[in-house]
Amino acid sequence: MKRTLNYILLIIVLLASCREDDDTIDKVTPSDGKYIPTPYALELPPHFNYINSPIIPADNPLTVEGIELGKKLFFERMLSKDNSISCASCHAPSDAFNDRGMARSIGVGGTFSVRNAMPLFNLAWGSVTSRRFNWHGSTTSLEEQAFGPVRDPLEMQESWVNVASKLQGTNNYPPLFEKAFGTNIIDSNLVVKAIAQFERTLISGDSKYDRYFLETQEGINIPGDHSLTPEESRGFDIFMAEGTGDCFHCHGTPFQILWTTNEFVNNGLDANPDSGLAWITKNPLDVGKFKTPSLRNLAFTAPYMHDGRFATLDEVIEFYNSGVNVNSPNIDGRQKPRNLTAQQKTDLIAFLNTLNDSSFVTNPAFRP
Secondary structure (H helix, E strand, O other): OHHHHHHHHHHHHHHHHHHHHHHHHHOEOOOOOOEOOOEOOOOOOHHHHHOOOOOOOOOOOOEHHHHHHHHHHHOOHHHOOOOOOOHHHHOEHHHOOEOOOOOOOEOHHHOEOOOOOOOOOOHHHOOOOOOOEOOOOOEOOHHHHHHHHHHOOOOOOOOHHHHHHHHHOOOOHHHHHHHHHOOOOOOHHHHHHHHHHHHHOOOOOOOHHHHHHHHHHOOOOOOOOOOOOHHHHHHHHHHHOOOOOOOHHHHOOHHHOOOOOOOEEOOOOOOOOOOEOHHHHOOHHHOOEEEOOOOOOHHHOOOEOOOOOEOOHHHHHHHHHHHOOOOOOOOOOOOOOOOOOHHHHHHHHHHHHHHOOHHHHOOHHHOO
8 A cells, every 4th residue: 555655656746747848949938828929129229229218018028939929910811801921921021011013002902002012120129209000191100000901991901810720720820819818709809910020120220321430430350342432432422411412301310310300291292282291190290291212222212202102213303403492381390392413313312222222132040
């Protein structure tokens, strides 16, 4: 009898020991048995210390599992009505997460969206002023923004109930949600949280000018020659001079890093402008105001403006040079014809091309 009891006690001890080892391997807590996501810290370029810290919501911290799930969902076509398009269909990694060549992106069934697809990078810093996203400021967080395209009648044309049902019916998604959020019950809130986590990792900060800045301002030695050509240097001076280009008021200085102030501005495109921000705020003073885009990666994001009206940088520069409609209501007071010479326009474009980040558009971490 005593020997039997000893055997039973030994078995209990062994089983308990096995459970402890399994818990360690599977990263589950002894109390509730749930998987613990792995915290993730953004890898920031050194010179990003000149700007505010990234905005990470307390209720959606970055985790390895959440980011991986978000990336998978970003490329998932089941988010659309007929499983034909994904977020990446209009925001391709090779195009700086833009829809290069398309003035307006095509949705399910060949419908055209209302706006030009904005490129997606450095979104973790939100907006300097109003913290609004989209051309016309329709959302105030990346999570909120991700809700829109799925149910938009011109884009994915799907309901979130159906999206959750489709994902729930797969073999692979419920376990991925369990690892990322501690539940295998999929709903729209968790989907957009995962997508937003992935989008916050899309950091662009390795252009020629970034390397030049790190060398000249931070004293960091980077292999290769990153000095600016005479043409690029003159273009930078034009960019920064109030009397010529005067671009920095809306697009920032080298120390602002993002190359946009993220303000909403009426830049004088039209005498009778699109409602823009006023569609959201209902304030007549916001008519014609659109979010100022970053000047990074312009080589990958044509056409330009909220409606994609300009196919080339030459057209954009010529608009600011001579085409600003000063009679546009609510026009920003800094908007005026620049009267640049042909050489000055060439120099300015040369500088703008130093802001292209080829490592960003080829980064395998951003591919499916």
